[in-house]
Amino acid sequence: MIYETIITSVDANQQAHIAPFGIREEDGRVLIAPYRPSVSLDNLLAHRSAVINLTDDVRIFAGALTGRRTWPVSKAEKIHGYVLDAAIAHRELALEEVKDDPVRPSLYFRVVHEVNHRPFKGFNRAQSAVIELAVLVSRLHMLPIGKIDAELAYLQIAIDKTAGPRELEAWGWLTETIDNFKAAINGDNQA
Template structure:
C-alpha cells in the first residue's frame, strides 16, 4: 500500500527570524503531520532551531515553481501561535510544533503537533495545469538525478495540460521551469571537455 503524500508549502524561520519557503510532501497521521526533510536542509535546521513550522495549502503554483527555480521571496504574514510566518496567498494554513524527532542519516522524521489552523479563502477546484506545474517542479528539483530523455518526455506530456488549461499564473510558473531546464542543460554542456563536445 502506498503512503499518501500531500504536496504543500512549508514556511519556517531561522533562529534570527529570517523566513524560508519550501515545497514539501507531508503525511497526515491523525492530529499530527509528518515531515521528512532531507539532510542537510534549511527547513530541517529551522524546525530544529525553533521547534515550529507552518504548513500552507496553496493553489498558486508559482510558489512551487518559484522555490525550485530560486524564487523564494513570497509575501508572508505572522503566524498566530508559533514562531513563524504563513504565506499570504495560502488558502489555509496549519501552525505546527515539533513533538518528536526520529533521526536518520538522510531523512529524519519530524512528528509535528497541530497548534492552530485557519482558512483564508475558498478552494475553487482543481486545474490540470496546476498539477502539471507541481509535477514539473518535482522534475526540476531532480534534474541532477534524472536522465535528460525522461525529463524531456515528461515535460512534453505535462505541456498538454498547460496548453489546454493554464491561466496566466500557471503559464508564468511553467516558463520558470522550462528556463531552469534550459539553464541546467547549458551548464552541463559547458562542463563537457572540448574534445568530447558533439
C-alpha cells in the same frame, strides 16, 4: 497519502524560509521528512515550529526551486512562524518528536491552530503539471535527460489546455532552469 504543501519555517535571521514539502498525516500528527542537507530542517529543529500553507499559487512551488523565495507573509497566530498571504488555508505546528536519520529524519508535529482563508476553487491540471515539473527540477541531477524531455512534453499538454497567467509564469521559470541545466551539460561535454 502525501499532500504537496509549502512549509514556512523561521531562519537564523528570524525571517520566513519558504520551501515545498510533501507531508503525511500519521495518527493525528503531521510528518515532515526533509532530506539532508536542508535549511528547513535546521530551522524546524531550531525553533520547533512550522506552518503548513495550502496554496493554489504554484509560482511559490516553482519559485522555491528557481531562486524566487520572497513572497508576502504575515505572522502566525499561535506559534513563532509565518503564513503565506497566498494561503487558501494554513495550519500552525509544534514539533513533538524527531526520529533522526543520516539521510532523511522524520519530524512529527502536533497541529496547534488551523485557519481557512478562502474557498478552494477546484482542481486545475496546469497547476498539477507545474508541481510535477517542480519535483523533476528538484531531481535534475539524478534523472536521465530523455526522461525529463518525455515528461516535459506530456505535462505541456495540460499547460496548453488549462493554464492561467500564474501557471504560465511558473512553467516559464522551470523550463528556463531545465534549458540552463541542459546547456551546462552540453557545454561540459564540448569542453
